[in-house]
Amino acid sequence: MPHLAYPTTTCEGFRCETHCAVRGLAICGELGPAEHEEFERLAQHVRYGPKEALFSEDEVADSVYSLIEGIARLYKLLPDGRRQIIGFALPGDFLGMAPGNRYSFSADSIGGVTVCKFFRGPFLRFIENRPQMLLRMNDFATRELSLAQDQMLLLGRRSAEEKVAAFLVGWRERLARLEGVTKTVSLPMGRQDIADFLGLTIETVSRTFTKLEREKLIVIVPDGVRVLDPKRFDALAAA
Amino acid sequence: MPHLAYPTTTCEGFRCETHCAVRGLAICGELGPAEHEEFERLAQHVRYGPKEALFSEDEVADSVYSLIEGIARLYKLLPDGRRQIIGFALPGDFLGMAPGNRYSFSADSIGGVTVCKFFRGPFLRFIENRPQMLLRMNDFATRELSLAQDQMLLLGRRSAEEKVAAFLVGWRERLARLEGVTKTVSLPMGRQDIADFLGLTIETVSRTFTKLEREKLIVIVPDGVRVLDPKRFDALAAA
DNA sequence: AAGACAGCTTGACACAGATCAAGGTGATGC
DNA sequence: GCATCACCTTGATCTGTGTCAAGCTGTCTT
Numbered sequence: 001m002p003h004l005a006y007p008t009t010t011c012e013g014f015r016c017e018t019h020c021a022v023r024g025l026a027i028c029g030e031l032g033p034a035e036h037e038e039f040e041r042l043a044q045h046v047r048y049g050p051k052e053a054l055f056s057e058d059e060v061a062d063s064v065y066s067l068i069e070g071i072a073r074l075y076k077l078l079p080d081g082r083r084q085i086i087g088f089a090l091p092g093d094f095l096g097m098a099p100g101n102r103y104s105f106s107a108d109s110i111g112g113v114t115v116c117k118f119f120r121g122p123f124l125r126f127i128e129n130r131p132q133m134l135l136r137m138n139d140f141a142t143r144e145l146s147l148a149q150d151q152m153l154l155l156g157r158r159s160a161e162e163k164v165a166a167f168l169v170g171w172r173e174r175l176a177r178l179e180g181v182t183k184t185v186s187l188p189m190g191r192q193d194i195a196d197f198l199g200l201t202i203e204t205v206s207r208t209f210t211k212l213e214r215e216k217l218i219v220i221v222p223d224g225v226r227v228l229d230p231k232r233f234d235a236l237a238a239a
Numbered sequence: 240m241p242h243l244a245y246p247t248t249t250c251e252g253f254r255c256e257t258h259c260a261v262r263g264l265a266i267c268g269e270l271g272p273a274e275h276e277e278f279e280r281l282a283q284h285v286r287y288g289p290k291e292a293l294f295s296e297d298e299v300a301d302s303v304y305s306l307i308e309g310i311a312r313l314y315k316l317l318p319d320g321r322r323q324i325i326g327f328a329l330p331g332d333f334l335g336m337a338p339g340n341r342y343s344f345s346a347d348s349i350g351g352v353t354v355c356k357f358f359r360g361p362f363l364r365f366i367e368n369r370p371q372m373l374l375r376m377n378d379f380a381t382r383e384l385s386l387a388q389d390q391m392l393l394l395g396r397r398s399a400e401e402k403v404a405a406f407l408v409g410w411r412e413r414l415a416r417l418e419g420v421t422k423t424v425s426l427p428m429g430r431q432d433i434a435d436f437l438g439l440t441i442e443t444v445s446r447t448f449t450k451l452e453r454e455k456l457i458v459i460v461p462d463g464v465r466v467l468d469p470k471r472f473d474a475l476a477a478a
Numbered sequence: 479a480a481g482a483c484a485g486c487t488t489g490a491c492a493c494a495g496a497t498c499a500a501g502g503t504g505a506t507g508c
Numbered sequence: 509g510c511a512t513c514a515c516c517t518t519g520a521t522c523t524g525t526g527t528c529a530a531g532c533t534g535t536c537t538t
Contacts, residue, residue, distance in 0.1 A: 076392045079478055084392040099382045104389075134373035141380035143338045148387035150343075153315045153323040155394035156438030160525070191486065199395030201526055206487055222534090239318055399495065430516065443495055445517055461504090 020116075025092030025177075026066050027140065028116075030132055042126060043116045054107040054115065055096060061103045063117050064096035070113030071188050075196065076105050085197040087147070088189060090174055094140050110188050155199045162236065163198040164208040168218070168225065169237040186224040259355075261417075264331030265305050266379065267355075269371055281365060282355045293346040293354065294335060300342045302356050303335035309352030310427050314435065315344050324436040326386065327428060329413055333379050349427050394438045401475065402437040403447040407457070407464065408476040425463040 023029055028039055045068070048054065054065060057076060072089040086105055089095055095115075098104050127133040154166055172185045187194070195205045209225070212218045217233055219226040227233055262268055267278055284307070287293065293304060296315060311328040325344055328334055334354075337343050366372040393405055411424045426433070430448075434441045448464070451457045456472055458465040466472055 076388060078392070078396060082396040084395045086388045086391050097377075097381050097384075099378070099385045104385045128374065129370055131368055131370060131373060134370060134377065135367065137377055138336075138373065138380060139338070141377060141384060142336050145336075145380060145384050145387060146338045146343045148384060148391065149315060149325045152325050152387065152390055152394060153317070155391060156323045156435075157317060157321040190484095196395075202486080203488085203527080204525060207525095210487070429514095440496060441516080442497080442518085446495090449517070 020068055022068060022092040022178075026068075026116075027094045027133075027136060028066065030136060035130075039126060042118050042122045044118075046115050046117045048109040048113045048115070050109060050111050052109050052113075054109065054113070055103050056106040057104065058102050061096060061098040061101055062120055064094070064120060064123055065107075065118075066116040067091055067093045067095060068114045068116060071110045072107050072113055073110055073189065073193055074105050074107050083196045084199070085193060086151075087144075088171075088193075088197070091178060094137075097137075097141070110193075160198075160200055160204050160208050161211065162239070163200065164194075164205060164212065165217075165233060166237040167194065167198055168227070169234055172227065184221060184224050184226045188223065259307055261307060261331040264416075265307075265355075266333045266372075266375060267305065269375060274369075278365060281357050281361045283357075285354050285356045287348040287352045287354070289348060289350050291348050291352075293348065293352070294342050295345040296343065297341050300335060300337040300340055301359055303333070303359060303362055304346075304357070305355040306330055306332045306334060307353045307355060310349045311346050311352055312349055312428065312432055313344050313346050322435045323438070324432055325390075326383075327410075327432075327436070330417060333376075336376075336380070349432075399437075399439055399443050399447050400450065401478070402439065403433075403444060403451065404456075404472060405476040406433065406437055407466070408473055411466065423460060423463050423465045427462065 020026065028036060031039055043066075048070075054072060055061070055063070067089050069091055072093075072095070073085055074087045074089060074095070075083050075085045077083050088110075089107065095107055096103065127137065150170075154163055158166065168185060171187070175182070175185065189197075191205050191209075192202045195202045198205065200208075209218070209220055213220050217227070217229050217236070219228060259265065267275060270278055282305075287309075293311060294300070294302070306328050308330055311332075311334070312324055313326045313328060313334070314322050314324045316322050327349075328346065334346055335342065366376065389409075393402055397405065407424060410426070414421070414424065428436075430444050431441045433439075434444045437444065439447075448457070448459055452459050456466070456468050456475070458467060
């Protein structure tokens with residue numbers, strides 16, 4: 001049995017065979033073949049098991065990450081342990097840009113996760129004279145910022161029921177971009193993660209799920225929910 | 240008497256005499272003299288009176304703005320009128336980037352405001368082959384995103400007293416970057432604005448100010464507060 | 479198959495902050 | 509100098525969500 005419960009494996013030093021299923025969505029999506037080749041040479045593909053840290057708040061930010069597969073939880077902690085999840089990262093998302101030289105939040109895998117990891121220096125040198133890449137980085141940052149602002153509205157001004165409904169709608173939309181529209185929304189994160197994302201307690205989240213089920217808006221299934229009445233649901237999430 | 244209570248004045252068509260007091264902090268801070276000349280030719284300097292809209296959520300985002308002077312309130316509304324202020328913009332801040340082709344929030348002046356206004360098309364054409372500018376845009380976006388994440392932690396996980404203390408500390412720091420350190424923190428926004436920024440009601444904000452004054456942490460003065468015990472104060476804001 | 483455990487749900491009760499209502503303060507106008 | 513108005517403060521009460529505690533469910537271990 002290995003020393004670590006969830007060992008990290010890398011494939012540095014040789015060409016990875018894995019095809020990147022999210023090329024189009026990722027930061028490298030608009031590179032031509034030659035440039036992509038050069039870009040790939042800067043990358044390490046790294047695999048994490050469940051609940052491993054990719055990086056932690058206040059660590060020196062020496063790397064940036066493009067998430068290829070799996071889901072990560074991004075969060076900040078207060079000194080007394082209160083946690084706010086600031087987002088869930090999906091394949092195609094770009095992580096690790098920081099305003100100073102330290103990460104401003106922590107990231108860890110939920111299930112298994114695979115990333116393209118780049119050292120900051122080489123990555124910045126690669127992009128600094130490639131306006132296409134810089135514009136794409138800008139698009140990513142602008143989209144992230146807009147999501148963050150939506151979340152501020154949610155955290156500051158919505159009721160528990162509205163928060164949960166808006167979360168499910170938003171999550172369903174993000175999954176739809178990756179996997180297409182489905183009736184069943186899979187929820188790989190636990191109730192505590194949802195609570196810490198919405199600024200609620202786990203009990204309130206649980207009660208609200210139950211309430212939505214009683215009102216015949218959803219059905220709770222293992223690791224997810226089925227949305228019964230998308231229309232009424234979207235209305236609840238918007239208002 | 241003019242038709243509009245607060246008429247907007249522009250100086251399009253001739254060279255503005257006003258020197259930009261925040262060049263170093265603004266988006267254009269690293270341009271050389273020749274490039275800055277060209278950049279200026281794309282700009283309109285526009286002055287707004289108190290409480291005028293610079294732009295509104297869902298409008299077609301045809302312009303971007305660099306704030307030169309004054310303070311703006313950035314906010315989102317729910318259909319029923321609940322408001323969340325997502326930030327206060329200060330001189331040097333860059334506004335109006337949107338993920339789609341519409342603004343994702345509204346902005347209006349608090350007191351008087353002066354901006355450099357750029358039409359989106361010419362602005363994008365100017366920056367698209369200038370990596371320096373693009374990198375600076377990225378820095379701006381990254382800093383904004385980090386502030387937004389701090390605010391999510393505040394909104395989701397802090398008590399009313401912690402929210403108000405953290406707000407005052409953060410605001411004092413931002414003012415210090417512009418005007419240097421002062422004992423008296425000026426608060427040009429009203430109590431309702433602070434409430435909508437912190438996800439509280441105006442009554443709770445008012446009570447909390449009073450409480451902090453009773454505890455001899457601050458003194459409330461017209462249009463601001465004086466911080467009496469910065470140490471104890473920072474501790475309250477951090478924890 | 480039984481026990482242990484993590485994750486989730488449910489109930490009873492408490493409380494921070496919201497709501498409702500009234501009154502104070504200072505600026506502006508007539 | 510008095511009325512008006514916007515803004516702020518204070519008090520009384522209510523309520524949505526948190527806290528505390530117990531029990532449920534499914535999975536893993538042995």
